[in-house]
Amino acid sequence: MANFDAFDRNSWYFGPMSRQDATEVLMNERERGVFLVRDSNSIRGDYVLCVREDTKVSNYIINKIQQQDQIVYRIGDQSFEDLPELLSFYKLHYLDTTPLRRPAPRKQEKAIGKFDFESNDHDDLPFRRGEILTIIRKDEDQWWTAKNSLGQIGQIPVPYVQKYDDNSEDNSIERPNSGGSGCGNIISGTNSTSRTRVLSGGSGGGGSVGGGIAIQSSHQLGNALKKSDLNRKLPAYARVKQARVPNAYDKTALKLEVDDIIKVTKTNINGQWEGELKGKKGHFPFTHVEFIDNEMDSLKCSTSNNCSNNVPNANDWGE
The missing domain is CATH 2.30.30.40 (SH3 Domains)
Structure with a gap:
């Protein structure tokens, strides 16, 4: 019996994803009816419902269609007001060989902040240098959806974070190489937000030959990119x-x-x-x-x- 929340978009929506990657995720599941929803790679704005069937993964196109003054989501000859309604329908009805039972488990990927990120946009997730975040979805090249330790969810700028591995003993924060001598490119993975940052590649004034060292606060760098x-x-x-x-x-x-x-x-x-x-x-x-x-x-x-x-x-x- 299906027991999932169709309105919990973060549990079943995997964002941009190749057909091959979706197949690999679902073929690791033995149970029929395990599924995920990904973006269509051929038609912008459309989706694909990927489902583990008996011995294969089926991919069902979901067309997002404008009908007069409203949008509907069509799969086969069925139309729905939104994706949660579509998924709820297929909890009770068969697609090919199975109804939907549960979303595929998502591989948990984490990131650590390289800079402070502050934003007044309610869609964004502010964080501090050294803060560990869980990646929920990689929406775009430059912006991902993430969750912090308090369970707050929002978008984060990719240049402000780097990969974090729970099993690694070395999670030092690497600053992007700015063409300096190589000094000061590693920042200790600490949660302190008041420490100054050692940077290579020029000073705040006229610069320094050979990639001299400049010191700026993490707050200044955090607000450098809009x-x-x-x-x-x-x-x-x-x-x-x-x-x-x-x-x-x-x-x-x-x-x-x-x-x-x-x-x-x-x-x-x-x-x-x-x-x-x-x-x-x-x-x-x-x-x-x-x-x-x-x-x-x-x-x-x-x-x-x-x-x-x-x-x-x-x-x-x-x-």
């Missing part, structure tokens, strides 16, 4: 707010000077972004720049030597 930054359409333009002189041996790192305008071409989830500055392409740490939100702000730099070679033409915006 949610809109990770979802921003690229390429986009950003202003350098902290100087940086990379290690002389790192030929792909960009030298940054305050008020330079850099064309950001890629925001990698490891915190090392890519861009173009003064005709050179390379990488740089996201903590050293802030995006320019409108064209006029960048054009104001046209009289400055630092950014005269990097101000985009009006036609470049929105590309």
Whole structure:
């Protein structure tokens, strides 16, 4: 007899997932009727109900359809107002060889905060450096859904965390490499939020040769990246707010000077972004720049030597 809560979305919705991965999860279950719901890989917005049948895993397409002023979810010739209603129906009715009995167990994956993350968005989950979180769902490349020790659930920015293993003796927090000498890239896995952070890759002023060491509070770094930054359409333009002189041996790192305008071409989830500055392409740490939100702000730099070679033409915006 089925005994699951169809309204507990986090128990059965696995988000983006390949057909092969879903099959592997369900084939490890001996009981018929074990299931999960994943995103469709072929039609954006649709879902797939994956069910362990007798000797196979069946994949049932769920089409999300707009009908006049309402949305319905259609599977075969049946239509439902929402996914919980659909799942409740198939608790009592057979799909092929079985009704739905229970969601597949989710492999528990944990992450540890590399920076403080503070947000006023009610969909987000604020956390501190060193705090351990349980990953519920990997919704996007840059944003995942997670749960803290109090049971609170929300979205977290992927560049702010790293993998955490309960069975590992070494869960030191690694800071993204910023092109420095290699010093100060490991932060002890502590829950202290008031300690300063040792960073490589320039100082807050004019920078230091050879990837010198700068000290910033974790609170400052925690607020360096906005949610809109990770979802921003690229390429986009950003202003350098902290100087940086990379290690002389790192030929792909960009030298940054305050008020330079850099064309950001890629925001990698490891915190090392890519861009173009003064005709050179390379990488740089996201903590050293802030995006320019409108064209006029960048054009104001046209009289400055630092950014005269990097101000985009009006036609470049929105590309």
